[in-house]
Amino acid sequence: MTALHISTAFDAGAIEVLSLADPVDIQLKIRKDNASEFAQWFHFSLQGAAGIAVTLRFLNAGQCAFPKGWDGYRMCASYDRQHWFRIATHFDGQVMSADITPETQLVYFAYFEPYSFERHLDLIGRAAASDKVEVQHLGQTLDGRDMTLLRVTDAASSVPVEQRKKVWLIARQHPGESMAEWFAEGFLEGLLDGDDPVARVLLTHCVFYVVPNMNPDGAVRGNLRTNAGGANLNREWAAPSLEKSPEVFWVRQKMQDLGVDLCLDVHGDEGLPYNFVAGTEGVPGYSPRVQALENTFKSAWQGRCPDFQTTHGYGRAKAGSANLTFATHWVGQNFDCLAFTLEMPFKDNADLPVALTGWNGERSKKLGASVLLPILAVAPQLR
Numbered sequence: 262m263t264a265l266h267i268s269t270a271f272d273a274g275a276i277e278v279l280s281l282a283d284p285v286d287i288q289l290k291i292r293k294d295n296a297s298e299f300a301q302w303f304h305f306s307l308q309g310a311a312g313i314a315v316t317l318r319f320l321n322a323g324q325c326a327f328p329k330g331w332d333g334y335r336m337c338a339s340y341d342r343q344h345w346f347r348i349a350t351h352f353d354g355q356v357m358s359a360d361i362t363p364e365t366q367l368v369y370f371a372y373f374e375p376y377s378f379e380r381h382l383d384l385i386g387r388a389a390a391s392d393k394v395e396v397q398h399l400g401q402t403l404d405g406r407d408m409t410l411l412r413v414t415d416a417a418s419s420v421p422v423e424q425r426k427k428v429w430l431i432a433r434q435h436p437g438e439s440m441a442e443w444f445a446e447g448f449l450e451g452l453l454d455g456d457d458p459v460a461r462v463l464l465t466h467c468v469f470y471v472v473p474n475m476n477p478d479g480a481v482r483g484n485l486r487t488n489a490g491g492a493n494l495n496r497e498w499a500a501p502s503l504e505k506s507p508e509v510f511w512v513r514q515k516m517q518d519l520g521v522d523l524c525l526d527v528h529g530d531e532g533l534p535y536n537f538v539a540g541t542e543g544v545p546g547y548s549p550r551v552q553a554l555e556n557t558f559k560s561a562w563q564g565r566c567p568d569f570q571t572t573h574g575y576g577r578a579k580a581g582s583a584n585l586t587f588a589t590h591w592v593g594q595n596f597d598c599l600a601f602t603l604e605m606p607f608k609d610n611a612d613l614p615v616a617l618t619g620w621n622g623e624r625s626k627k628l629g630a631s632v633l634l635p636i637l638a639v640a641p642q643l644r
Contacts, residue, residue, distance in 0.1 A: 263309035263366075272377045273439075275483030276305040284315045291319055294484040296491030301325045301531065302437035304371040304483055311366045322357035326485060330531030331357050334608050335619055337371045340364065345374045347619045373529065373607050374622040376439040376446075378481050381474050384446055385409055391453050392416070393464060399511035400503075403489040404478040408511045411471040413452055415464040426467045426643045428636060429524040431512060434494040434588065435486045436479030438529035440605045440625040445473040445527065447626030451633050459633045466640055470519065475508050495526075496584075498591035509588075521596040522643040523636065526588045530604040534611040534620075536628060537574035538601040541593030543583030554599040554639050561638035566631040568610055568624065599639060603632075 265281045267289075268274070277290035287307075293300045300321070307315070322331050335347035336359050350359045361368070388394045388411050399408040414425065430448060432441040449471060452460050463469075474480060478489035486493050492506045501509035516524075540555045541547055562569045583590040593600035605628065609619040618624070 265310055265315075266308040267305050268308070269305045269483070271304075271306075272379070272481055273302075273304045273371075273375050273436075273483040276303045279320065284310060284313050287315055287317050289317060289319050290321050291325055292483070294479070294487045294491065295482050295489065297484075297487045297493070299326045299484070299486040299493075301327055301330065302372050302483060302485040304369070304375055306367060306369045307363065308367050310363045310368070312362060312364075314360065314362045317359045317361070317370070319357040320355075322352060323355035327531035328354075330607060332532075333534065337374055337619075337621075339369045339371075339374075340367070342369055342375075345371070345621060346617050372437065373439050374443070376433075376442040376480070376622065378477060381442065381477065381480075384442075384449065384473055385411070388413075388449055388453065393453060397515075399515060400507055402478045402508055404481075406477040406481075408477075408508055409472070409474075410512070410515060411449070411469075411473070413449070413464065413469040413471060414467065415461075418465040420466055422468065426522040426640050427470065427520050428467050428640075429470045429472075429516065429521050429592075430527065431472045431475050431524070431588065432527040433473070433480065434475045434508075434526065435528060436474075436476040436482075436488075437485035438605075439480070440529045440607075440620065440622065441527040442474050442480075443622040443625035444603070444605065444629035445471060447629030448632060449473070449629075450626070451630030457633070459637050463633060463637055463640065467636075470515070472512055475512065495528075495588055496586045498588050499586045513591075516592065516596070521592055521598050521600075523598060523639065524589065524592045524596075524600040525603055525632070526592075526601070527603045528605070529607055531607050533573060533604065534606045534608040535573040536569050536603075536605050536610060537571065538603050539575045539578075539589065541583065541590060541600050543578030543580065544585070544590050544594040545581060545583075546594050546597055547580065548597075551593070551597070551599060554642060555601075557642070558599065558601070558635045558639050562632065562635035565634045566628065567613055568628050569631070570612055574604070599643060
């Protein structure tokens with residue numbers, strides 16, 4: 262038998278190997294973020310197991326950041342890194358295990374379908390080819406990567422720029438939530454589809470500001486929640502710094518320079534098997550105007566896309582209880598605007614499950630494209 266080998270020597274690779282001595286008891290440890298205690302993301306390859314029944318055992322699953330996320334979870338696997346499928350797992354409260362007999366000599370596993378930094382650069386490059394897009398460099402991360410903003414609008418529109426609504430979409434503050442950048446890709450593809458009448462009207466009346474990846478360092482390092490310095494970016498919005506959270510510092514500064522009429526902050530949720538949004542009802546400045554906008558947006562999206570629902574979610578926060586270090590809360594309060602945190606599942610949409618793939622990159626893209634219609638529904642009333 263060829264010796265088994267596990268590798269993480271690639272973009273977002275992350276796992277610790279404890280034992281490869283027995284193929285039916287491959288012992289693994291889910292690795293912490295490089296500068297914090299968060300652990301849940303994994304991404305690794307297994308070589309040399311073609312035709313061999315193997316059992317992967319994640320011994321510290323019960324000590325991870327979101328242990329309830331393993332209940333009902335199925336692991337992502339791929340033979341070519343292009344097509345990902347799900348395999349069943351078992352979680353006993355401490356150890357998560359998965360059985361597979363690989364069909365080829367090399368198989369990849371991940372917590373969710375990865376979105377690589379190369380694909381991120383390709384996304385920026387494709388967008389830059391459009392005459393509707395201006396690529397803006399905001400600054401650099403702690404590891405020296407670019408923070409890139411895409412400004413998207415129709416320069417030929419007769420609507421004066423100062424009268425166009427300012428719509429922001431930021432994605433992947435938590436780098437292990439790779440579905441967020443898949444969503445951003447679908448959103449941009451839909452927005453730049455010249456045959457889509459919704460996109461054409463939106464580009465006439467709005468200026469879109471899109472940050473497809475808020476945390477490129479954490480994404481490349483294979484972190485779940487934090488940047489290279491260990492900061493959870495979605496707890497940095499009240500007082501970001503160039504030393505700790507430059508990603509938030511640059512984006513927040515641009516928001517203050519330009520203004521915000523609508524903001525979508527795109528995430529993934531480890532436990533809930535649904536797509537849903539959380540609004541700003543807990544911030545001090547929450548008003549009936551914003552509540553009406555929220556209701557219109559959610560109703561329009563639910564009517565457009567069966568993958569979106571409003572029954573399951575985090576529940577409504579109490580008035581005055583909002584944590585203003587969160588992006589959505591800080592933006593909603595400071596700009597008196599419609600702001601949502603959008604959550605997608607690591608598992609599947611329980612209302613519309615797909616056995617082979619679960620929730621995946623392609624479904625995230627389609628959800629991203631579908632959000633154009635609810636934006637159109639609220640755009641005239643944003644200000």
